[in-house]
Amino acid sequence: MTSTSSIGAERLARRMARGCEFLGSEVAILGGAMSWVSERNLVAAISNAGGFGVIACGAMSPALLDAEIAATKALTDKPFGVNLITMHPQLFELIDICGKHGVGHVVLAGGLPPAGSLDAIKGHGAKLICFAPALSLAKKLIRSGVDALVVEGMEAGGHIGPVSTSVLAQEILPEVASQVPVFVAGGIGRGEAIAGYLDMGAAGVQLGTRFAAATESIAHPNFKKAFIRASARDAIASVQIDPRLPVIPVRALKNAGGELFTAKQREVAQALDAGSVEMAEAQLQIEHYWAGALRRAVIDGDVEHGSVMAGQSVGMVTKEEPVATIIETLMAEAAHALEKRAA
Known part of the structure; x- marks a missing residue:
């Protein structure tokens, strides 16, 4: 007879299968791209733990991004992505650097992809992920050929939009989740929330705040302590x-x-x-x-x-722990939640 815990794990694996296949990872958890934090060490740790790490390019020059990708590849042989900002003055050079390294997934943040950027990214054989802060924009991005979407609510850390994650998920998932993989982000701190969004049709989730104070994060001890106290x-x-x-x-x-x-x-x-x-x-x-x-x-x-x-999920960051432990805990919580629903 199948044990209840394996029932939950099987249900979770089935719901994450599409996201995992798209990312090439073991679990459909994207690392949110946090400037200064999402660099080689944290990115490689997330990918090595079965998730999908994403380098935050931010204001990096092409030469700096070139070095960062090479250094990340030295720490992991698993897939990872690169987050580029649409308004970067050297966007096309950065896209070429990603292409040179065979980066499989590019995440474009900061508005609609500028003319030609979508073709440039696809031309290198990479998959393009974009942020959709509204249903109309989600539909427009899908029409333009984007491969996947991130739906991020105002609970997230860093630059935010005006609508909460739960509202965006309810608006966008039923409409577009059958067309492209959609990853939900903003305010996710526990596995129960992950299970909920997967049940609503998400292919996976994106978390930043939970990883910022991880052991492998290079953030200053004061920064991590501020997260743990908040x-x-x-x-x-x-x-x-x-x-x-x-x-x-x-x-x-x-x-x-x-x-x-x-x-x-x-x-x-x-x-x-x-x-x-x-x-x-x-x-x-x-x-x-x-x-x-x-x-x-x-x-x-x-x-x-x-x-x-920091995102509002910062209250759920209670200690500094390895990325692998964080992912393991989230997956166990999500599996347990799905198992309870099965019962």
């Missing part, structure tokens, strides 16, 4: 000061850095009023501020003045 309500979204400066909200742990960002926005708005900067330059200053603030927290350990980007 509760869900400590991860708050930034506020936009001036409507002329459309700032995509960023979710991070509440600290003096958040107040510094408000002050920075005021300073840039005043420069706009005085005519000393153009709009494009003003917006770039805001973006550069974030990149520097995140590095201060992750690498230098200044968790008071830096930006400690």
Whole structure:
């Protein structure tokens, strides 16, 4: 007779089969691309543990990305992907670097793929994954030839949209999950939630916050301690000061850095009023501020003045543990949840 635990595991394997096949991984869990955190060590650890690691290219130059991919390949022979930002001035050179290394999956973040980028990525034989923050955009991306979607809600860390994960999943999964694999992200901290989204038609999930404080993460001990101490309500979204400066909200742990960002926005708005900067330059200053603030927290350990980007699932990060243990725990929780439903 089949034991109940293996019934849950079998159900989980069946529901994850499509996502695993698409990614080439053992479990359909994507690592969220977190700038400064999702580098060779964490990415390789996620892939080695059966998941699918994703390098956060962020503002890296083509030469830096080239070195990062090579270093990741030295640490794992399992598949991993690269996350590229659509507004990167050297996007096409970065796509070519991914192609040179035979990267199988490219994740494009930050809006619709610019003209020609989709063909360039596909031309290298890679699969393209894009973010869909609304149903209309999901349909448009599928029509344009995207291979898979990530549906990420506002509970996530870093740059966020205005709609919650549960609402987006309910809106988008029934409409498009039969057409392309859809991965759900934002606020996922336990396996029960993974089981729920798989039951709704998701091919898998994406998690960032749960992995940020993993043993293999190079984040500063202060950064990890801030995650371990924080509760869900400590991860708050930034506020936009001036409507002329459309700032995509960023979710991070509440600290003096958040107040510094408000002050920075005021300073840039005043420069706009005085005519000393153009709009494009003003917006770039805001973006550069974030990149520097995140590095201060992750690498230098200044968790008071830096930006400690974290999702609301941060309250479920209770200790520093290996990536393999995190994935194992999530899978066991998901299998147990599916087993209970079977009963």
